[in-house]
Amino acid sequence: MRTIFFREAIYEALREEMLRDKRVFVIGEDVAEYGGPFKTTKGLLQEFGRERVRNTPISESAIVGAGLGASIVGMRPVIDISYIDFTLCCAEQIVNQVAKIHYMTGGKARPSLVIRTQGGAGRSSAAQHAQSLEALYLHIPGLYIVMPSTPYDAKGLLKAAIRNDNPVMFIEHKLLYNEKGEVPEEEYLIPLGKADVKRAGTDVTVVATSRMVKFALEAAAELEKEGVSAEVIDPRSLVPLDEETILNSVKKTHRLTIVHEACKRGGFGAELAAVAAEKAIEYLDAPIIRVAAEDTPVPFAPVLENFHLPDKNKIVAGVRRVLE
């Protein structure tokens, strides 16, 4: 099978869906000639033209609002907010309008849009360009949240997200764009709300998101040498969450470690830990350990940023704690 970059997987998904359905269009800052800061939309302008690959002013509220208004009258915009940090500029539109319009109109308005954004640290982008903010949106009923960790998942999930009428926050990671992975030539979709067991195991369940999946797999390989069999699960969608897959794993392994790049306090790990404690306490032989970033803004200097972030060694240490 061919291997392609994560960035190319995103491009292919967008291109295929735009070919398939004329209602799909891309809107955001610098998406046209420039192709976006991570070059995910590069080439779409030449193929689809300026109407459907639309550069905007720096006006996040207007961008999301325009996408919302277009979606409720039948279009399927893929809204590009280049950094998740900037979604805070349009959080009002996302939280008060996009997330709620279907409910408030008694099920009539259908906000068939995707907000593609990216977050994450690891190359000194510093505090305002490196956050992982999925937990903010996790808290808001009405939004789907998808965080792909591989090119294969990215393509299948983005296609599914575009075809889904629910508003989807599609959160990529800036350091995953240049990762390569196997992606079939043939068309495929990945259902939203379905987790993926990335590595089967028996001794501990490790749930990891986005770039942390890679480190969790590295940690699992190292732990294997010590005779520890770790099961690594990638939820892929945080909303809807595939509780069944995760809890079935916990019932099998009796131990749970959760890994995410977002700050520990109030992160997705806190929510998942509560769900597991509520629904599977009798199966757990150890406390639930979260491996997450320090509760600080993301620092600039590499040595500081590395201290801030989880890595393979911290995951190994976290798993060791639940095995004690």
Next chain:
Amino acid sequence: MEKKDYLWLYRKMLEIRRFEEKAAELYLKGELPGFLHSSIGQEAVPVGACSVLRPDDYIISTHRGHGDIIAKGANLNRMMAELYGKRTGYCKGKGGSMHIADLDLGILGAVGVVGSCIPIANGAALAAQMNQTGQVVIAFFGDGASNTGAFHEALNMGATWSLPIVFVCQNNCVGLSTPQCVHQKIKDISVRSAAYDIPGVTVDGMDVLAVRAECKKAVARARSGGGPTLIEAKTYRYLGHFVGEPGTDYRTKEELESWKRKDAIDGYKKRLVQEKIAGEEELTLIEAEVEEAVRKSVQYSLESPDPDPREALEDVYIAG
């Protein structure tokens, strides 16, 4: 204009006035949950504006949106039922006064956060432009909204893309409790159109024919690809920010009385009779019909069921 157009304007303004009066009365009796933001006094603006729209054109509105929505053709029964929170309301009781929508009538909804409806209106206009349908959007908002980031972002975007939209500011001289002269330096909000290089005009919002005339030009401009217009209609709300709030902490009785003397409906009725466009009797007949329609909407609501409590869990996400 034909006679029926003149009569439509009268009927619609009266529908809004009577509906809003009845809603306020019911609210003060404790029959309606939540809050009501009454548009009594402002009727001429949405009616004049909507009178030049096609049925497939869109409007978007605000927390003070009952008048806008009625002017676009909303059903009074379903509106009143929504205020009561009944299952038969426009939003199945899920939205309430501030979020009524009817997409079949081109009513994109009322939005409860000041300014936030304007970017959304742009989106519907964008879709119309991309699909070349010829549809036009009117975004209604107030003087308070004209200071929000959303307003400025949306006007810039609408202007830059020549979207088929008309931005109609219902300047009722106050944002909640803050008079216009305290919340902005400019006197006429229409001057802000220059910042976006689009036409801007101020119109007497108590004169339904004047509003109609300006909106007609702006809608034609939008429909033919000429881009947006900023129309500022000077108007006044007779009641406070919400029903039950007297509005007297921050406005004088003299100011209120001076605007009431210019009442849009009284003034228009006088004009119809004086210019012999309509007779007293046929206007009285319309008044009776409107009263009956409003009374029926209350009856409809009282006879409608509440939603099942478990419906609170439905419509968060879309299945399939």
